[in-house]
Amino acid sequence: MPNNSEKHFEIDSHLEYPVENIRESVFNPQSKIQNRDAEVIWHPFTQQHTAPFAIPVVRGEGAYFYDDSGKRYIDAIASWWVNLHGHSHPYIAQKVMEQFGQLEHVIFAGFTHEPAVRLAERLLGILPENHKKIFYSDNGSTSVEVALKMAFQFWHNQGFTRKIKVIALENGYHGDTFGTMAVGAKSGFTAPFDPFLFDVIYLPVPVKGQEEAALKKMEELMADSEEIAAFIFEPLIQGAGGMVMYEPEILEKLLRLAKNHHILTIADEVMTGFGRTGKMFATDYLTEKPDIICLSKGLTGGTMALGVTSCTQLIYEAFLSDDRRKTLFHSHSFTANPLACAAALASLDLTEKPETREKISRINAWHQEFESSLTDTENEAIAEIRIKGTILVIELRTEEGTSYFSNIRDIAYHFFLERGILMRPLGNVIYLLTPYCISEEDMRFIYGKIKEFLALFTSGKDV
Numbered sequence: 001m002p003n004n005s006e007k008h009f010e011i012d013s014h015l016e017y018p019v020e021n022i023r024e025s026v027f028n029p030q031s032k033i034q035n036r037d038a039e040v041i042w043h044p045f046t047q048q049h050t051a052p053f054a055i056p057v058v059r060g061e062g063a064y065f066y067d068d069s070g071k072r073y074i075d076a077i078a079s080w081w082v083n084l085h086g087h088s089h090p091y092i093a094q095k096v097m098e099q100f101g102q103l104e105h106v107i108f109a110g111f112t113h114e115p116a117v118r119l120a121e122r123l124l125g126i127l128p129e130n131h132k133k134i135f136y137s138d139n140g141s142t143s144v145e146v147a148l149k150m151a152f153q154f155w156h157n158q159g160f161t162r163k164i165k166v167i168a169l170e171n172g173y174h175g176d177t178f179g180t181m182a183v184g185a186k187s188g189f190t191a192p193f194d195p196f197l198f199d200v201i202y203l204p205v206p207v208k209g210q211e212e213a214a215l216k217k218m219e220e221l222m223a224d225s226e227e228i229a230a231f232i233f234e235p236l237i238q239g240a241g242g243m244v245m246y247e248p249e250i251l252e253k254l255l256r257l258a259k260n261h262h263i264l265t266i267a268d269e270v271m272t273g274f275g276r277t278g279k280m281f282a283t284d285y286l287t288e289k290p291d292i293i294c295l296s297k298g299l300t301g302g303t304m305a306l307g308v309t310s311c312t313q314l315i316y317e318a319f320l321s322d323d324r325r326k327t328l329f330h331s332h333s334f335t336a337n338p339l340a341c342a343a344a345l346a347s348l349d350l351t352e353k354p355e356t357r358e359k360i361s362r363i364n365a366w367h368q369e370f371e372s373s374l375t376d377t378e379n380e381a382i383a384e385i386r387i388k389g390t391i392l393v394i395e396l397r398t399e400e401g402t403s404y405f406s407n408i409r410d411i412a413y414h415f416f417l418e419r420g421i422l423m424r425p426l427g428n429v430i431y432l433l434t435p436y437c438i439s440e441e442d443m444r445f446i447y448g449k450i451k452e453f454l455a456l457f458t459s460g461k462d463v
């Protein structure tokens, strides 16, 4: 770490403020909320000791939200990958309010309601044809927990007591609960909990050049397939792991191997669902379909907490029995909340509009255009650029060394924030994952700022 300090300084000297002062730089003495927040709130994924004061947001509209000083931010990461159609969308708001006047919530065991049934019908209409049942929960992590429990109990109910192992891709992210941490990558984030996480067999991510290695490992693992319950993966893009991409062809091969050896396949589409990759679901790029699919984030257009785990009829039927112990004993208080279902139905209406589909392909075209507009000097700062559907990923060239590495993340975050753009780099990876409603003008503004950042980055560095 100490030998990197010089580099810190080089980079810092190109900024208007030293990184140490970032905490103060966003502090607004006029904002009483910031002080009150600091007194009582513990924020997620936040080192409260060093993190800048939280920025109070008072209003959202379209691709923008506004803080209490009136500053406008373009939400270039769709508020952690959830927002599809813009903030405070009037159509979704209207549908949720109508539902509130009718029924806000009811227990979902022994009772049902129109929004939940209608949403399940519509989802099954667009999910792969082999999917026949919808199980509701209330966020992405729980949708994955349910998927894992379904898979384990599917085998348990049929007496396959040895089928208790899971294959997962290296570098994956499936949530922050214990089961989802177990199947995700182990890292500094999970270290305090590693002793409590069940063992998982990891497969290399089949990125370009690694396809054969992944396939070979999968083939080797098939020798013990009678011990393996499921294979879980983020299809085509690993989000939190750095927006790492791989091709449908290799996933197809892995899925086929798993299926041929009676291993259930779980596609975690929590981030990729609802048009992000250019198709409605990432699994729409495949002919071999997974047995279980997890959805959340964009499900309600990013307005309310809702999770869905869909599965095949075969899985569903393994839980049907006169023996009550074969029940899927999983439930959350707010399972299938009618307001969230109403929001999801409204969001689907918007997603299925021809204008939205058109917008999704237009965003992709803008990204491609941006990529080809990069100069040689700009490209020097870039290790790799990746585009899939509406997602643009720029992996910055960095030296080895972790503290230098994380510093770039902070510098990039504050560089864009100061310019009214919310980006949230993953280490040295900056990416755009905007609401679909973003205007061409705003996207071009962001591209311009990215170019400014790349210039700053190359000039502050001995390349």
Ligand SMILES: *Cc1c(COP(=O)(O)O)cnc(C)c1O
Pocket: 139, 140, 141, 142, 144, 173, 174, 175, 176, 234, 239, 240, 268, 269, 270, 271, 296, 297
């Ligand atoms: C965000 C995410 C999750 C977890 O969803 P939460 O709603 O944050 O619990 C799971 N899987 C993937 C692929 C995600 O991107």
